[in-house]
Each structure stands twice: as structure tokens, then as C-alpha cells.
Amino acid sequence: MSRAHVRAVLVRAAAALLAVSLAGCAGWGGDSAGSGGADSIDVLMVNNPQMIDLQRLTEANFTRQTGIRVNFTVLPENDVRDKISQEFSSQAGQYDVASLSNFEIPIYAKSKWIAPLDEYVAADTAFNQADILPPMTKSLTADDGKLYGEPFYGESSFLMYRKDVLDAQGIQMPAKPTWQQVADIAARVDGKQPGMAGICLRGQPGWGQVFAPLTTVVNTFGGTWFDKDWNARVDAPEFKQATQFYVDLVRAHGEVGAPQAGFTECLNNLVQGNAAMWYDATSAAGTLEAADSPVKGKIGYVAAPVVKTQSSGWLYAWSWSIQQASEKKDNAWKFISWASSRQYEELVGGQLGWSRVPAGKRASTYANPDYLEEASAFAGPTEQAISSADPRNPGVQPRPALGIQFVDIPEFTDLGTQVSQYVSSAIAGQMTVDEALKRGQRLADDVAERYRSRENG
Structure with a gap:
């Protein structure tokens, strides 16, 4: 990419x-x-x-x-x-x-x-x-x-925000915000400019779409796809709390058409003034700061939001x-x-x-x-985001495989994509987060059983 x-x-x-x-x-x-x-x-x-x-x-x-x-x-x-x-x-x-x-x-x-x-x-x-x-x-x-x-x-990933929009509301963005602080800011700036959502977050199905940012949120909330013994943890309280937070935030203060929004849609929303904040890839900054960008010089860049971990940017x-x-x-x-x-x-x-x-x-x-x-606007935050990423220890517990925004096993491409379809449906209001993750747990259990069988065999 x-x-x-x-x-x-x-x-x-x-x-x-x-x-x-x-x-x-x-x-x-x-x-x-x-x-x-x-x-x-x-x-x-x-x-x-x-x-x-x-x-x-x-x-x-x-x-x-x-x-x-x-x-x-x-x-x-x-x-x-x-x-x-x-x-x-x-x-x-x-x-x-x-x-x-x-x-x-x-x-x-x-x-x-x-x-x-x-x-x-x-x-x-x-x-x-x-x-x-x-x-x-x-x-x-x-x-x-x-x-x-x-x-x-x-x-890596970081939080991008409209400095002028926050300044107009008297809001100071922390250098290392928590997700709750981000949610509070999103609520305060939502709709303060015509057609401008508080935040843009991916909702499009795909393990490389919605679950790229969402898995980092799961990590910092204390969750994980699998524990070190290959037990699936998709319906565990921490995974649920993170997913519910993400779904609630994007439904309450996110972009129009969130269930179909991926990287490109959110990039366009920020460039066109349709979102005040966006959590996503550091590679987006080059487009935002391009000579012909209408938001060049208006964007601030801070670390990926956290809850229980010191950092949460992907790699x-x-x-x-x-x-x-x-x-x-x-x-x-x-x-x-x-x-x-x-x-x-x-x-x-x-x-x-x-x-x-x-x-x-x-x-x-x-x-x-x-x-x-x-x-100059984004080089420092980008380097810091990459340098602080730890693919071997991205959460609060040991993991059985490498990965921050993914689990580095071949099966994850299918697993993550299937579960993402349920989460996207929850963002669309077509099912609850509990139901989405209950279905996801069954799929993750099947994958986990294969790895437990190999290790025990």
C-alpha cells in the first residue's frame, strides 16, 4: 500500500x-x-x-x-x-x-x-x-x-485534525490523546461547520479496511484476537468494549456513509472539509500537505490515541x-x-x-x-509513530503471533474480513456489537482450534 x-x-x-x-x-x-x-x-x-x-x-x-x-x-x-x-x-x-x-x-x-x-x-x-x-x-x-x-x-498511524476548527472552539489537542478525549472533542466540533463531522473512521468491510484502525483500538483497550495459548478472545469484554466504543463514536459523530467509508473516503472527507479529525495512516499526510491541497497547513498531527497502552500506532x-x-x-x-x-x-x-x-x-x-x-508538518509525528510501534508486543498481554493491526497468520485475511462484515453491519445499525462479535468468536474459535491442535499434536 x-x-x-x-x-x-x-x-x-x-x-x-x-x-x-x-x-x-x-x-x-x-x-x-x-x-x-x-x-x-x-x-x-x-x-x-x-x-x-x-x-x-x-x-x-x-x-x-x-x-x-x-x-x-x-x-x-x-x-x-x-x-x-x-x-x-x-x-x-x-x-x-x-x-x-x-x-x-x-x-x-x-x-x-x-x-x-x-x-x-x-x-x-x-x-x-x-x-x-x-x-x-x-x-x-x-x-x-x-x-x-x-x-x-x-x-504507522496517527490522529489528524483541523487545527483551525479546534482553535475556533477553544480546544487544545493533547500531544498524546486518549480515545475518550478524542470522543469528547468529536462531540464538541461535530457540525460546528456546515457538513463537517466530528471525526472520520473507517467502516468499510475488510481486514485491511475497518479492522486496520479498529484492531489498534482493541489493543489499547486491553483486548486481543487470540491469547498466547491460542484461545479466541473476540467476544471478551475488552474486545467488546473497544468495538462498542468505535461503533458508537462513528455512529454519533462520524462521517456520512460510514459503513462504506475506507481510507480513500476518509482522506477525501478531510481534504474537502467534511471531517474535523481522522485516525489513519501516516502516509495520508503527504496528500494533505500537497501544494494543491485545500487543507495544507491547517492539519495537526498527534500520536495514535491510547487507553491502556503507551502507544497504539500500527506498522x-x-x-x-x-x-x-x-x-x-x-x-x-x-x-x-x-x-x-x-x-x-x-x-x-x-x-x-x-x-x-x-x-x-x-x-x-x-x-x-x-x-x-x-x-515539516508531519515528519516528526510519523517517525515517532513508527519508532514506538512494537509488532511483537502491541497490547497488554502476550500474543501467539506478530502483528499490530493484524494477526500474522495466513487465516487472518479471511477471518478478519468476515468479522469486519459483521462490524460494518453494526455501524450501519443492522445488528448489535454483541451479535457481531458473537458470530466473530465462532469463526475465531475455528482458527484457534487448528493452532491448538498443531501445538498439542
Whole structure:
């Protein structure tokens, strides 16, 4: 996702193979996959804007420097996830590198579909792994303690609000608000400007839609999808309290059409003056502060709201991994180390503008005066949100799997999406939260039983 977290339904990361008959786009980077020789690699990646910039810059820079030709296959997100799942699970070796997120990487590593990168990192001191923000490194490290991905760009979540609207009501936004404070502010500013809701929160079904923000709310209210022993906790009091709070807030003071509102709808609402606040991805700030944005300079950015935890922002990264079956791992690493390097960010900043830098992964980015001049309004809160995210310990209790806004198991794509449909129905007033989570608990129990059986077997 630049805004990958916002897609309605993502891949079943380790599910059955899916036959995808989609032609890749070679574009500026070279020929179609599999056509190169010993001095070429094949890269399969999502068609997000940052990747398209990379594709355009590769031949004149990376290839000229190394002599390694890069053949890109570029596809829309859902298509590329399906194709990567098909390719990497079969270990066909057609592609050397693929763009994967921190959701898939631990799963693929466990299946031995991707190669560990530790030896390359140790030998390549110029890459400077210590500069990668620690939560990113953690989220791309599997249970075996090995690193399997390098981030291209990353994000967390924070609260965005109209400074002028709050100022007009004499409201001071805390630097680290609680969810109750946010709800109180939403009530006070709701309707103070014509057509402006107090807050926008996703209500659209999808584990990557409503449950991206909602699971972080569950975490900080003290809830969890599963406890450390793989007992489902979807109908537990803390999960219910968080979901009831979220549903009540968006129904009372949220946007029009909330059950169909996802990332894009809320972004448009804030840009168009239809919402005073929005809790969502840090990646949204670039659009809000763009030169042509009607709200440029009017938005404040503070930490994700909390209740029982110190922080609650999520963590997401589009990253690079090497297929285990690749016969060109050395050249693949050379590409990855260039694409995720500080030098590449400086190349983008110098040639395309600092607003297009694939940020959110390196500490040095947030000390770069050129970048900070362009992103001064949100750079600090973004870096703080990412740095405070802890994918191994996002709540108040131990978890059986990685993840902040998701549970890092293949089954979660289906589970989260099905339960989200019930929650969206509750937002629409078609069922109660209790009924939604009662149904969700039955689904989560089925998943939990499989994992308990494996561990006990």
C-alpha cells in the first residue's frame, strides 16, 4: 500500500495456489520476466507510485553502476499478491525479488519460500542496517531470528485534525490523546461547520479496511484476537468494549456513509472539509500537505490515541525479499541494498522532489534537512509513530503471533474480513456489537482450534 493497508481484501498469503494469467509490464526497467542472462534479475512488484519511480530510475542509475539489468513485472496490488503467492509457493525461480509486506514475510519465511538476508547485511556495511528503524527490522524478522526483508517504505498511524476548527472552539489537542478525549472533542466540533463531522473512521468491510484502525483500538483497550495459548478472545469484554466504543463514536459523530467509508473516503472527507479529525495512516499526510491541497497547513498531527497502552500506532511496510529458489541471490541483494538505501532516497529527492521519497524506514531520513523542509508538518509525528510501534508486543498481554493491526497468520485475511462484515453491519445499525462479535468468536474459535491442535499434536 504506498497505502497498502487500505485495500479491502489482501492475499491469502500462504493459501492454495492461484492461477493468474496476467501479463507483466516491463516498462522502463527492461524486458519481461525470465528474459535476461546472468547479469540480470527479475523483480515482481506492486504498481504503487513509489515503485514506478524506482522502475524509472533503475536503468540510468543502478544498471549503469553495476551492469545488472532489472526486468520488472508490475501489477496492481491484489494481482501481484496472488502472483507472488503462486510463484514463491511453487519455488519456480522465475523471479528473484518480490515486493512483500510485513504481513507476508514472516509467513513466507516459515514456509522457506524466501531467503534469509543476514549474511548479506553483515557483509554490506554501506547498507547500514542500524539506520533502519528498529520496528521495521523486527517486523521483517521471523521466529527463527533471521531477517528476511528490507523495507522500501513504511508507515504507522496517527490522529489528524483541523487545527483551525479546534482553535475556533477553544480546544487544545493533547500531544498524546486518549480515545475518550478524542470522543469528547468529536462531540464538541461535530457540525460546528456546515457538513463537517466530528471525526472520520473507517467502516468499510475488510481486514485491511475497518479492522486496520479498529484492531489498534482493541489493543489499547486491553483486548486481543487470540491469547498466547491460542484461545479466541473476540467476544471478551475488552474486545467488546473497544468495538462498542468505535461503533458508537462513528455512529454519533462520524462521517456520512460510514459503513462504506475506507481510507480513500476518509482522506477525501478531510481534504474537502467534511471531517474535523481522522485516525489513519501516516502516509495520508503527504496528500494533505500537497501544494494543491485545500487543507495544507491547517492539519495537526498527534500520536495514535491510547487507553491502556503507551502507544497504539500500527506498522506496515512494503519490503523486498529474495525467492529461495533464485540462482541470482547476490545480484538480487545488490538491487535490494540499492533500492532501500539512503543514497536512493537522496536520488529521488534530488531528481523527483523530496515529497516523493519512499520514507518511513530510515532514521537518517528524519534528520535530513531537505526532507524535513518538505515534510515539516508531519515528519516528526510519523517517525515517532513508527519508532514506538512494537509488532511483537502491541497490547497488554502476550500474543501467539506478530502483528499490530493484524494477526500474522495466513487465516487472518479471511477471518478478519468476515468479522469486519459483521462490524460494518453494526455501524450501519443492522445488528448489535454483541451479535457481531458473537458470530466473530465462532469463526475465531475455528482458527484457534487448528493452532491448538498443531501445538498439542
